[in-house]
Amino acid sequence: MKRVLITGITGQDGAYLAKFLHNKGYKVFGTYRRLSTPNFWRLHYLQIFDKVELIPGDIVDSSSVAQALEKSNPDEIYHLAAQSFVDVSFNQPLYTGDMTGFGCVRILEQLNKFNKKIKFYQASSSEMFGVEKTPLKNEKTPFHPVSPYGVAKVYAFWMVNMYRKIYGIHASNGILFNHESPIRGLEFVTRHVSNGVAKISLGLSNELYLGNLDAKRDWGYAPEFVEGMWMMLQQKNPDDYVLATNESHSVRELVQEACKIAGISTSKIKQAKQKLRPYDVPDLKGDYSKAEKKLKWSPKTKFKKLIKLMVEEDIKRWERWLKGEQFPWDAATSGEDSKVIIKKTKK
Numbered sequence: 621m622k623r624v625l626i627t628g629i630t631g632q633d634g635a636y637l638a639k640f641l642h643n644k645g646y647k648v649f650g651t652y653r654r655l656s657t658p659n660f661w662r663l664h665y666l667q668i669f670d671k672v673e674l675i676p677g678d679i680v681d682s683s684s685v686a687q688a689l690e691k692s693n694p695d696e697i698y699h700l701a702a703q704s705f706v707d708v709s710f711n712q713p714l715y716t717g718d719m720t721g722f723g724c725v726r727i728l729e730q731l732n733k734f735n736k737k738i739k740f741y742q743a744s745s746s747e748m749f750g751v752e753k754t755p756l757k758n759e760k761t762p763f764h765p766v767s768p769y770g771v772a773k774v775y776a777f778w779m780v781n782m783y784r785k786i787y788g789i790h791a792s793n794g795i796l797f798n799h800e801s802p803i804r805g806l807e808f809v810t811r812h813v814s815n816g817v818a819k820i821s822l823g824l825s826n827e828l829y830l831g832n833l834d835a836k837r838d839w840g841y842a843p844e845f846v847e848g849m850w851m852m853l854q855q856k857n858p859d860d861y862v863l864a865t866n867e868s869h870s871v872r873e874l875v876q877e878a879c880k881i882a883g884i885s886t887s888k889i890k891q892a893k894q895k896l897r898p899y900d901v902p903d904l905k906g907d908y909s910k911a912e913k914k915l916k917w918s919p920k921t922k923f924k925k926l927i928k929l930m931v932e933e934d935i936k937r938w939e940r941w942l943k944g945e946q947f948p949w950d951a952a953t954s955g956e957d958s959k960v961i962i963k964k965t966k967k
Contacts, residue, residue, distance in 0.1 A: 750901055835900050
């Protein structure tokens with residue numbers, strides 16, 4: 621039985637990947653940060669929590685990384701843990717650099733000492749391209765990041781390449797464009813919109829506030845993207861791959877489609893200055909042709925179907941809550957949604 625270590629197993633990608641690999645017959649280990657409020661809802665939601673072995677750890681601590689390797693003794697590592705919010709990176713650039721950039725190197729360094737035969741996947745990001753003007757980004761497109769998050773990811777990307785070339789480690793970068801799902805965090809615009817329109821459609825909220833409606837992104841479906849991660853580590857030789865949909869859509873299009881599915885007016889969606897980033901990349905669109913050719917990977921769930929999946933799932937969640945059901949869910953612990961829940965419960 622193959623053994624795998626997933627850092628950041630409690631996140632969207634980590635949870636989907638854990639389920640995918642468990643179904644493939646892997647023994648799955650995952651690291652998580654100890655928090656006052658445990659964040660295992662996605663693992664419970666996907667009914668994978670009791671099928672994985674969780675290891676408390678912190679990628680800013682090399683000894684913690686070493687202990688995770690000793691305990692899991694993996695054949696493959698999928699490094700997904702990071703400070704992954706672009707907005708937050710402007711307010712916490714040092715922490716973002718340490719967590720998102722140096723965290724990757726700490727794992728590579730410990731892996732190099734522990735067992736060089738372990739295959740390593742690094743979660744790179746389309747934010748590395750930033751304002752580079754090529755309309756369709758691929759593996760040869762230069763990087764021009766414009767956020768501390770993007771800069772940290774570029775550093776990690778080149779360190780993966782260095783460890784691959786100098787130490788012979790089977791290390792690959794997955795340059796993933798935005799990938800969403802019903803278990804995406806509420807901090808991300810797609811889920812913020814799907815959850816917001818769901819509440820409005822059920823009379824639980826009146827308005828939804830957003831930032832830049834003109835920003836365009838290449839949005840795919842997360843379960844398909846984690847399969848692409850696995851495909852990369854099954855190759856004989858390590859390499860770097862873009863996973864994307866070759867399409868980009870604006871936040872405005874996202875809003876229009878979500879409102880249509882929820883049956884509400886777009887007039888309920890407002891723009892707010894405080895929601896704007898210090899700098900927002902205007903358009904990001906990826907070219908997955910290399911992954912299609914070498915990995916036989918291609919996206920199946922396109923934009924409209926993805927938004928439908930997310931909006932309908934969030935409506936179902938709020939309907940279930942209104943009926944008094946209890947289930948794994950992030951709304952109860954989020955600031956804005958918890959106010960709705962408390963207010964309604966008191967009535």
